[in-house]
Amino acid sequence: MIELLYHVAVAIPVAFSAIGAGIGQGLIGKKAIQALQTQPSASSNISKLCIIGIAITETTSILGAVLSIMLIIDKSIPINLYTTLSVTGIAFAIGLSGLAVGIASSAPAQAACQSIARQPFMNNKILNIMLITQTLIMTPNMFGFIIALLIKGQLAQATSLPIAMQLFATGLSIGLGSIGPAIGLSMFAYSACKVVGFNRKAFGKIMTFTFVSEAMIETPLIFALLVSLTIITTTIDGQAFLKAFAMICSALCIGISTLAPGFSSGRTGGATCEQIAYNLPQYSSLSKTALIALAMIDTFPIYGLLVSMLLIFFAV
Numbered sequence: 001m002i003e004l005l006y007h008v009a010v011a012i013p014v015a016f017s018a019i020g021a022g023i024g025q026g027l028i029g030k031k032a033i034q035a036l037q038t039q040p041s042a043s044s045n046i047s048k049l050c051i052i053g054i055a056i057t058e059t060t061s062i063l064g065a066v067l068s069i070m071l072i073i074d075k076s077i078p079i080n081l082y083t084t085l086s087v088t089g090i091a092f093a094i095g096l097s098g099l100a101v102g103i104a105s106s107a108p109a110q111a112a113c114q115s116i117a118r119q120p121f122m123n124n125k126i127l128n129i130m131l132i133t134q135t136l137i138m139t140p141n142m143f144g145f146i147i148a149l150l151i152k153g154q155l156a157q158a159t160s161l162p163i164a165m166q167l168f169a170t171g172l173s174i175g176l177g178s179i180g181p182a183i184g185l186s187m188f189a190y191s192a193c194k195v196v197g198f199n200r201k202a203f204g205k206i207m208t209f210t211f212v213s214e215a216m217i218e219t220p221l222i223f224a225l226l227v228s229l230t231i232i233t234t235t236i237d238g239q240a241f242l243k244a245f246a247m248i249c250s251a252l253c254i255g256i257s258t259l260a261p262g263f264s265s266g267r268t269g270g271a272t273c274e275q276i277a278y279n280l281p282q283y284s285s286l287s288k289t290a291l292i293a294l295a296m297i298d299t300f301p302i303y304g305l306l307v308s309m310l311l312i313f314f315a316v
Contacts, residue, residue, distance in 0.1 A: 006079045009087040010071045013148070016095035017064025017141075020102020024057040027103075031110040039117035046116050049127055053109025056134050060102040063145045067094050070152065077155050082164035086155055089171025090148045093228075096175035097144030097182070101137060104186035108133040111190045115197025122200050129196060129207060133189035136214045140178035140221055147174045147228050154232070162236055165244035169251040170232040173308075176255025177224020180262025184217045187263070191270030195277035202277045209276065209287055213269040216294040220258035220265075220301035227254045227308045234312060250311035257304025261297050268293050 032050035036043055067090060077083055112130035116123055151167050158164045192210050196203050231247050272290035276283050 002081055002084055003079050006084040006087060009084060009091045010068055012088075012091035013094040013098065014061065014064040014068040016091075017098030017102060018061045020099040021057050021059075021061040022102070024060075024102045024104070024106030025054045027106045028053045028057065028109045028113070031113045035113040035117040038114075039120060042116055042120040042123070045120065045123040046113055049109065049112055049116060049123075049130065052127070053106070053112070053130065053134065056131075056138070057102060057105045057109070059138055060098040060105070060141050063141060064094055064098045067145070067148050067152075074152075082158040082161060083155050085161075085164040086151060086158040086167035089168035090151050091171070092168075092175030093144040093148040093151065093171035094141070094175075097141045097178035100179045100182040101141040104182040105134050105137045107186035108137070108189035108193045111193035111197075115193055118197040119200050122196065122203070125200075125203050126193065126196055129203070129210065130189075130193055132207075133185070133192055133210060133214065136218070137182060137185045137189060139185075139218060140174075140182045143221065143225050144171075144174050144178055147171060147225070147232075150229075150232055162240050162244035165241075166231060166234070166236050166247055169244070169247040170228050172248065173228040173231060173251035173254055174224050176251070177221055177227075177258045179255075180259040181218055181221040181265075182262070184262035184264070184266025184269075185214060187266030188213060188217060188269040188273070191273040195273050199277040199280065202280050205276055205280065205283045205287075206273055209269075209273065209283075209290075212287075212291065213265075213272070213294065216291070216298060217262065217265040217269060219298050220261050223301050223305040224254050224258055227251065227305065227312075230309065230312055246311045250308040253311065254301070254304045254308040257301045257308075261300045265294050265297050268297065 032046055035046050108130045112126050115126045151170055192206050236243055275286050
């Protein structure tokens with residue numbers, strides 16, 4: 001039974017990542033076909049953008065496959081209850097982030113296809129903003145991959161239940177913490193790529209606003225990464241069950257704390273992009289108001305980070 005659960009956990013990274021990438025690529029292809037129907041003369045540009053967007057989305061499934069293959073071919077890993085629980089942490093870290101990012105990373109490519117259909121002569125600029133936003137959306141999956149590698153490097157030390165719980169909590173933190181920011185980044189990216197198709201003069205302002213806003217939207221993800229790194233680097237006694245349980249609670253705390261703020265930040269930033277495109281002379285006041293709102297939204301994951309750290313160091 002333990003071997004069965006272990007191999008299921010090994011399969012989750014590539015399975016979940018492939019589901020996310022598959023859905024995302026299908027959505028990009030659908031929007032590309034619709035854009036071709038709208039503007040057949042831009043077929044070469046739309047096709048090129050579609051291929052690039054699909055290729056970037058494919059990255060999630062590649063990272064998931066790499067982790068699963070590494071776990072399969074590494075015969076030095078003992079298959080027992082402790083390593084199975086630890087590998088489940090890897091499954092959360094790369095599987096959940098891959099599923100969320102695979103779907104989310106398709107948003108800018110979808111919007112970019114439609115924008116090129118409206119503004120064929122803006123092809124290069126639309127492609128640039130798509131590449132920037134789509135690459136930034138990949139950040140949660142890259143963080144998940146890094147944490148998964150760190151967990152794998154410590155599988156040999158998972159010789160007791162508390163240590164296995166510690167490694168599980170490490171992956172759980174970044175896995176859950178990836179979902180909200182990934183959704184928020186995709187919502188912002190979709191709006192940023194879409195509005196350029198309505199007002200090409202807004203491109204410069206949108207690009208400037210994109211860098212600042214997406215950095216703020218990613219802030220909760222940084223907190224989740226910090227908690228993961230703190231958990232995995234904290235020394236824990238092999239018999240300290242309550243300490244390990246507190247770490248799992250810490251991971252849940254920061255993971256859940258990032259969900260709504262990530263979503264809300266993306267929604268706020270996306271709405272601001274639309275207003276900038278329609279009211280370009282008001283860019284200064286719109287951007288300042290949006291940045292204040294984003295900063296206030298980010299206070300909630302800060303509270304989650306504070307409580308998570310207290311759980312790690314002072315709960316037991």
